[in-house]
Amino acid sequence: MTQETSNTQREKVTCPETIKLPFMLDFCPLEEGKFTEISQFFQNLKQGKLTTTKCTKCGKLRWPPRILCPDCYSNDFEWVDLGTEGELYAFTEVRIGAPLGMVQDAPFCVGLVKVGNLTVSSRIDNAKFDQLHIGDKLKLKIVELPDGRVFFRFAKP
Amino acid sequence: MRKVAIIGGGATRCGKREATWRDLVQEAGKAMFANVPSLSPKDVDSLFVGAAEPGRFAFLSHVAPLVAECLGIMPRKVLARTELMCASGQAAIRYAWACVASGLSDVAVAFGAEKMYMPDMAEAQTNMSCVLDREWDGVNALSAPPFFAMTAQRHMHEFGTTEEQMAQVCVKNHKYSALNPLAQFPKEVTVTDVMKSLMVAPPLKLLDCSGITDGAAGVVMVPAEDAKKYTDTPMYLIGSGQANIGNNVNNLASLSEWIPLKIAAQEAFQSANITLKDVDIAEVHDCFTISEIMEYEAFGWCEKGKGGKFIEEGQSYIGGKIAVNPRGGLLGCGHPLGATAILQALDVMQQFRGEVPKGRHVQGAEVALTHNLSGPANVHSILVYSR
Numbered sequence: 001m002t003q004e005t006s007n008t009q010r011e012k013v014t015c016p017e018t019i020k021l022p023f024m025l026d027f028c029p030l031e032e033g034k035f036t037e038i039s040q041f042f043q044n045l046k047q048g049k050l051t052t053t054k055c056t057k058c059g060k061l062r063w064p065p066r067i068l069c070p071d072c073y074s075n076d077f078e079w080v081d082l083g084t085e086g087e088l089y090a091f092t093e094v095r096i097g098a099p100l101g102m103v104q105d106a107p108f109c110v111g112l113v114k115v116g117n118l119t120v121s122s123r124i125d126n127a128k129f130d131q132l133h134i135g136d137k138l139k140l141k142i143v144e145l146p147d148g149r150v151f152f153r154f155a156k157p
Numbered sequence: 158m159r160k161v162a163i164i165g166g167g168a169t170r171c172g173k174r175e176a177t178w179r180d181l182v183q184e185a186g187k188a189m190f191a192n193v194p195s196l197s198p199k200d201v202d203s204l205f206v207g208a209a210e211p212g213r214f215a216f217l218s219h220v221a222p223l224v225a226e227c228l229g230i231m232p233r234k235v236l237a238r239t240e241l242m243c244a245s246g247q248a249a250i251r252y253a254w255a256c257v258a259s260g261l262s263d264v265a266v267a268f269g270a271e272k273m274y275m276p277d278m279a280e281a282q283t284n285m286s287c288v289l290d291r292e293w294d295g296v297n298a299l300s301a302p303p304f305f306a307m308t309a310q311r312h313m314h315e316f317g318t319t320e321e322q323m324a325q326v327c328v329k330n331h332k333y334s335a336l337n338p339l340a341q342f343p344k345e346v347t348v349t350d351v352m353k354s355l356m357v358a359p360p361l362k363l364l365d366c367s368g369i370t371d372g373a374a375g376v377v378m379v380p381a382e383d384a385k386k387y388t389d390t391p392m393y394l395i396g397s398g399q400a401n402i403g404n405n406v407n408n409l410a411s412l413s414e415w416i417p418l419k420i421a422a423q424e425a426f427q428s429a430n431i432t433l434k435d436v437d438i439a440e441v442h443d444c445f446t447i448s449e450i451m452e453y454e455a456f457g458w459c460e461k462g463k464g465g466k467f468i469e470e471g472q473s474y475i476g477g478k479i480a481v482n483p484r485g486g487l488l489g490c491g492h493p494l495g496a497t498a499i500l501q502a503l504d505v506m507q508q509f510r511g512e513v514p515k516g517r518h519v520q521g522a523e524v525a526l527t528h529n530l531s532g533p534a535n536v537h538s539i540l541v542y543s544r
């Protein structure tokens with residue numbers, strides 16, 4: 001093929017330089033009742049309470065919250081306050097490979113936190129990796145997003 | 158149920174490839190059919206395509222018919238993409254096996270492909286964050302490296318496993334990948350190299366982690382009774398096991414012991430009518446160095462908690478108690494998610510055929526297993542092959 005520019009029609013077209021963060025790359029859950037059947041979890045969280053569902057039929061408490069009990073298939077639940085204390089079971093620090101939307105936070109710690117008989121994964125704030133130890137006592141922390149949504153983390157007191 | 162044979166296969170070179178998802182498929186497809194010269198693509202009645210995240214990495218879905226078109230296959234029995242994240246390729250083999258064994262299919266292709274390199278690697282990392290329960294784990298930036306870092310931390314805490322022992326897994330697997338022309342990292346490394354590599358998520362360093370990899374591979378499966386029509390050296394799929402407990406990282410049976418793997422292994426040995434001692438080659442899922450250590454324990458090559466010691470003593474080298482990952486593993490060869498299990502199967506077949514270089518050939522091997530874990534090691538899948 002000839003390398004010369006042909007007389008074929010051409011037109012410069014554009015791509016947007018920036019786009020709004022796409023819905024599916026926004027890691028935080030949609031919290032309102034029109035999006036989720038566990039909206040109560042986020043309403044409770046806004047009040048400073050970490051809660052989960054307990055099946056009122058078989059009594060099983062589970063994390064994360066459910067609308068169906070996988071043990072007895074009941075849909076009847078009550079919301080249980082898990083309190084504000086946790087104990088660090090395992091942790092690491094995300095230094096490389098944070099997803100988009102969290103890159104600016106790196107390095108940051110993440111961990112598995114024992115909350116009563118449940119284990120909850122969470123960001124671990126207020127400490128660098130070297131300052132954390134298995135068994136550390138942690139406190140619940142609420143993070144507020146600019147659009148009013150909330151999520152939870154645990155933090156070293 | 159009919160006995161099933163793999164009669165041949167082929168693959169791309171793995172790594173950071175200057176190629177699209179579709180290019181990789183065509184390369185691997187050509188190599189696959191070239192390996193079974195008496196078979197025409199038109200003979201294939203069923204096609205399964207292991208692909209973990211083509212929707213995210215390549216913005217492609219409905220990929221099984223795309224593979225069919227690229228390779229001139231016109232499926233008329235069963236066609237599907239199979240997704241089980243890091244075990245997506247093994248899912249393809251399992252589906253193809255079930256279809257051929259049941260009599261539904263007479264010639265099935267189990268294919269796998271993944272294109273993981275992207276211009277912005279943060280986007281590739283983001284893609285991996287939807288694997289671990291995105292709403293409750295992914296939201297906390299839990300993807301594979303942080304999860305396996307915590308697994309390693311608990312194993313070190315409970316059993317005294319060391320970072321040096323983990324590094325030795327990488328050293329072994331790179332010793333073999335250095336002799337594998339398909340490998341992403343065909344180069345030997347030392348314990349010091351691993352220890353000095355970049356910290357990703359402590360205690361895991363870059364060389365404790367398998368790579369981001371582009372690659373594709375395929376194998377052809379037929380009833381055992383037809384196998385000799387195509388090749389003198391078929392490989393037989395003689396057993397399997399698969400088990401799953403939980404999904405959210407907080408609902409696993411254990412962080413430091415892979416109970417589903419123990420269940421799957423038992424099932425695999427029982428269905429193949431063999432014992433652990435019969436296994437000559439184990440291609441296990443070393444997505445991270447700690448994974449292989451925990452696999453020594455769960456399969457039973459060593460006691461619980463002694464996996465670190467096992468590699469330290471060199472027991473998982475060829476000539477040791479069991480040859481683990483003589484292909485070079487995911488650590489040495491890369492981990493193109495959907496293609497990984499197919500690459501393992503292909504290498505086992507080449508081992509049986511005596512087609513691999515001397516330095517990583519397991520002489521006289523009769524029985525091999527391949528293993529893949531997926532997600533937060535809540536799913537374990539095993540296939541058992543014989544010569």
